[in-house]
Every structure is written in structure tokens, then in C-alpha cells.
Amino acid sequence: MVFLEGILLGIVLLGLFIWFRSKKMSLTWYEWLIGIVGVLLLFVTVQNFLGSVTESEIKPAYMILLFGGLPAVILLVLPWQLAARRSKKA
Amino acid sequence: MSKFHSTLSRRDFVKALGLSGAGLGLASAAAPAFHDLDELIPSASNKVSHPWWVKEREHGNPTIEVDWDMLTPSFSLKNGLDGFGYPSPYPGYLVHEDALTNPSKMDQNKPGFRMEDYALFLASIQRGLFDHSFDESLGVPPPGPQINNADPTPDAWPDWGRPGEPKFKKVPRWSGTPEEASKMITAAAHYFGAYKVGFLEVDDKVKKLTFADATKWADCDQPYATGEVIPRGFGLGFPAPVKVFPNKMKYVIVLQVTQPFDTMRILGNTKETGHMQPMNASSFALGYNQRLTLLIRMQTFLRVLGYLRSESVWCYNTGGGALAGINEIGRHGIGISPELGSAYRVNLGIFTDLPVVPTPPIDGGMTKFCETCGVCADLCPNEAISKEKEPTWELPPTKLGRPEYGIPAGTPNTWSRPGVKNWHVDYVRCRGCSYCQGYCVFSQQNFASMHNIIKSTISNTTLFNKFFADSDRLFGYSDVDTDFDGWWNRDSSSSVSSLNYARLLGR
Numbered sequence: 001m002v003f004l005e006g007i008l009l010g011i012v013l014l015g016l017f018i019w020f021r022s023k024k025m026s027l028t029w030y031e032w033l034i035g036i037v038g039v040l041l042l043f044v045t046v047q048n049f050l051g052s053v054t055e056s057e058i059k060p061a062y063m064i065l066l067f068g069g070l071p072a073v074i075l076l077v078l079p080w081q082l083a084a085r086r087s088k089k090a
Numbered sequence: 091m092s093k094f095h096s097t098l099s100r101r102d103f104v105k106a107l108g109l110s111g112a113g114l115g116l117a118s119a120a121a122p123a124f125h126d127l128d129e130l131i132p133s134a135s136n137k138v139s140h141p142w143w144v145k146e147r148e149h150g151n152p153t154i155e156v157d158w159d160m161l162t163p164s165f166s167l168k169n170g171l172d173g174f175g176y177p178s179p180y181p182g183y184l185v186h187e188d189a190l191t192n193p194s195k196m197d198q199n200k201p202g203f204r205m206e207d208y209a210l211f212l213a214s215i216q217r218g219l220f221d222h223s224f225d226e227s228l229g230v231p232p233p234g235p236q237i238n239n240a241d242p243t244p245d246a247w248p249d250w251g252r253p254g255e256p257k258f259k260k261v262p263r264w265s266g267t268p269e270e271a272s273k274m275i276t277a278a279a280h281y282f283g284a285y286k287v288g289f290l291e292v293d294d295k296v297k298k299l300t301f302a303d304a305t306k307w308a309d310c311d312q313p314y315a316t317g318e319v320i321p322r323g324f325g326l327g328f329p330a331p332v333k334v335f336p337n338k339m340k341y342v343i344v345l346q347v348t349q350p351f352d353t354m355r356i357l358g359n360t361k362e363t364g365h366m367q368p369m370n371a372s373s374f375a376l377g378y379n380q381r382l383t384l385l386i387r388m389q390t391f392l393r394v395l396g397y398l399r400s401e402s403v404w405c406y407n408t409g410g411g412a413l414a415g416i417n418e419i420g421r422h423g424i425g426i427s428p429e430l431g432s433a434y435r436v437n438l439g440i441f442t443d444l445p446v447v448p449t450p451p452i453d454g455g456m457t458k459f460c461e462t463c464g465v466c467a468d469l470c471p472n473e474a475i476s477k478e479k480e481p482t483w484e485l486p487p488t489k490l491g492r493p494e495y496g497i498p499a500g501t502p503n504t505w506s507r508p509g510v511k512n513w514h515v516d517y518v519r520c521r522g523c524s525y526c527q528g529y530c531v532f533s534q535q536n537f538a539s540m541h542n543i544i545k546s547t548i549s550n551t552t553l554f555n556k557f558f559a560d561s562d563r564l565f566g567y568s569d570v571d572t573d574f575d576g577w578w579n580r581d582s583s584s585s586v587s588s589l590n591y592a593r594l595l596g597r
Binding site: 044047048050051052054055057059060063064 | 534535537538539540564565566567569
């Protein structure tokens, strides 16, 4: 599980890096920070969601999705939008 | 010299080599050297293995405060039995006519009370609490758990002899250091089914956890029964034969016994009755079944090694576990272990003359967490668990009593011993259902990584305790499972059940 998550995390980060390079978008240090926190939170959420389902704790699983997944998505969208709008202006 | 092609110059390389050599030299001087395998084996750790966030405390000092001078010996008829001295007649007994586990309550149209549910319970209790448990479940008076503890096969193994006997010279008993003995016992007990193993040295503190009226100590060579029997009575649910143990039995092997997790948490609408249900009781009973099996195996193991061994002679196993570093003690008066929470059955304590290394009590912040949490007290259908924030030395009277059994509210507490600062459970009210055990916040399974993150935080700071306790409720961890039929229809290829649960649940 941890192994697969590690591979997936690597692929996602590499994909993001290549995508930004191809779009010629650059991120400021704080956008990187927010994005990395978002990715980590997303993976913690996924692990805990799947773990809770294995535990047969269905309600807690969805609560985790709500309280972990939602902030994670916001944290991921935020740097993307900041960078996209900046590159549009330029 | 340019460092364009290499970041390491020859000078740097030689310097690093010198430093590495010095480092290796220091490391090899500090590290233990092994000349053969016999030296390697005892060097492995013989400590209780705990998660990294659990701290060890000094010996004899668990996280719950104990006034050892004030604490009276247990199992005295005057003081009761630390929670098991129910004033009788009491519906907590599994076989009491009012108990839901009594087969007379069978109802084929009611989930959890069908014939298969009672069959599950009665099958689970076989050789669990009593030798004749099936008869006992149907109403025959129990012969007492002490009978269980007698060696069932006294002649099945060769007697290796003891010091002073002629054949002792031919086959000397096992010998080794206390560290080697601890490691060997741990390996064997783990194989026999114990989840965790701890050790104690018998002192006055440990003796206060034994059945004091029925357990005597003397300078004798072998344990023996005096023939005297303490009759069943107030504070004593079964007759207890008086036994004398040699003073040389100075050590205790403490074995943590599990019980099935899934059935323990299927409680149904216990709010209506506050009783243990057959399915829930089957988990409890299977745990005691495992306890007996483990006891017999470990007794036999010690016997073959040539050492003395007792039955489990303590009545306050939670206290024994706390001293041996197996668990802390919670608001609900039962143990909380770092990995299993309260979702385990009992700590078996086998007294022996095999020298072992005592293991210290632990601190994972769990008793402290109980001050803020109170999930068990909120869930308790019988209002038996205190909701006070702080633990106390006082022994409060029963708040509600059991008027239906002639015990009025306000009856003074004669079922707990003074000398322990905790949240004294109102055992007049307790009916043995396992809400507090199964839904303790520490009893959660460990597949989701946040459980260990939370536990390690609790161990290091109390700052977030209220937040974590509130989150447990908010997230629905204390929503009680009522799906009896779901259990019968479970997919056995993917669901974790039976006694193996602890190892299969990522713990």
C-alpha cells in the first residue's frame, strides 16, 4: 500500500513538473509549498479513507474524505490558479 | 584543483577515508562482538516491544496513582473483588435467569437472539470460564474457575526432576540468564497465542493483586492446597480453594489474551436492557477460552523446563498488566493497551521460580486522555462509569443502585478497594456489556494511519486531547454496530474475525 502510494505520488509530482515546464509556467516558492502540502494531504486522505473502509468504519471514512479531501483539493487548485492567472497576465 | 569533473578531490578522498576508518573503528569498539550464535541469541532484545511513542516508567509506578500502603489485599470477603464482587443475586452473571445470554431468551424472530446466536455463545464458552461451562450456562452452579487452573494432564509429561531428586542429576532443568529466560518465554508465549508478554518480580505490591484469602506464601518446596475452601458469598461468585506457594516463586509471567473484535462490538440496542447479548458474550467467552488454552500451554512449557508454575492467581489482572507494562488503566477501570486499546480480554499472570527480567510500566498518555474523553461513560447503558473529570481516592456510593434487586441508590461502596486514585466504577450497575471496551477511542483498528498519528500525539501532549475526543464522536467512531444478521452474512474471505484479529488488523 505504502509502496504503491509512493509510486503514485512520484508519478503525480513528475507529471505536474513536466506539465508546468511544457506550459512554461513557473511557480513561486509559496505556490510550491501550498501545492506540496495539498498533495501530501490528498495522499493522507486517500490512505485514511481506504484504511477506514478496511476497518468497516464507513461513516468515519466519508468524514475523512470531507475534512481531508476538500482542503486538499483547495490547496491543489490554489497554486494552479495563481500560476495560471499570472501566466495569462504575462 | 578544479572540481568540475568530480566533487571529490584526492585529498578530500583520503581525508574522508581516514575519518571513515576512525568512525568504523569507534563503532566496532562500541558495538558488541559476537563470537558464535549462542552469544548472538541472548543479545537480542528481551524487552516488551511497544510502539515508538510509548514511554517506559520506573518499576512499580504505573500512570494511575496507587497508595500501596492504603491498598488492602484483594479478594478479602470484606472488600470484594475489584469489580467482580457483585452483590448477588446479580443479573451480570451470564446464567442469571434475567440475563439475555440465558437461552430462555431465545427468539427466532429477533436478530441477535436466534438459535444460531445462542449456539455461537454456548460453543464459545466451552472450556472458557469453567470446566463444565455448558451445564453451567444452563443453570448448574459453577464449580469455580480455580478448577480450570489445575494441571489437566499431570502425568502426560516426563518429570524432569527437581533439585534434590536423584534423576535431577541426569536431566538438569533448563538454565540460562534471566534475559535469556525472558526472551525464550516471550517467543514461546507469542507462539502459543499471547499478544504481548511482560514480566514482574513478586513483591508486596504484586501480592496485593492476588487472591489474598486464597493465596498464601511459605518457605516450602512445592505449591500445595491446604484443603480449605473459601465458600461462595458476598464479593465472591465462586468457591476458592486455599493454596500455598513457595516464596521462591518470585516471578510472574504476564500474558495478554485477545478476544474477537468484530462480535465484541456488535451490541444491538443494549440501551434497552444494558445486558450482554449472546453474540457479544461469545467474544468475551472465546477470550476466556483462549486464556485457558494459553495457561495450560505455558504451564506445560514451564513444567518441561523443570520450573514451578501457578494458575493465574491474581484477581486484578488489569493492575498486574499495568505494573508489567502491558497496559495503562482507564476511566472504565479496565486496561488500555497501546496497540489493542481495551479490545482485549485479560492479562494472565503465571507465578514461577524461573528468573526473568521484570518489565516496567508504560506511559502512552492514555490514562491522562481519559480525563478529557469520557466516550465510555457516555456510552455506558447502565450509567456505571463515572463522568467526573478527575480521578479520585474516594469510593463513591452507587448512584442509582439496583432497586429491583434490593440494592437502593446510595448504598456504600464495598466492591472497590481504597488505595487507587481512579474513576471507581459503580459495579452494582455494571452488567458486563462491552460498550466501554469495544468503543474506547484506543480500541480502533489500525489500518487508517491517523490512529497512530493521534496516539503518538496524545502520548506527547495533552493539548489536543479534547479535540481528538470530540472528533471520535463527530466522525462516528462511537456509533454502535447493531447489525447481527450482517455478521452472519459476512464474506469470510475478506472479513477479519475470531482470535486472530489482532494480528490481521495491522496492529
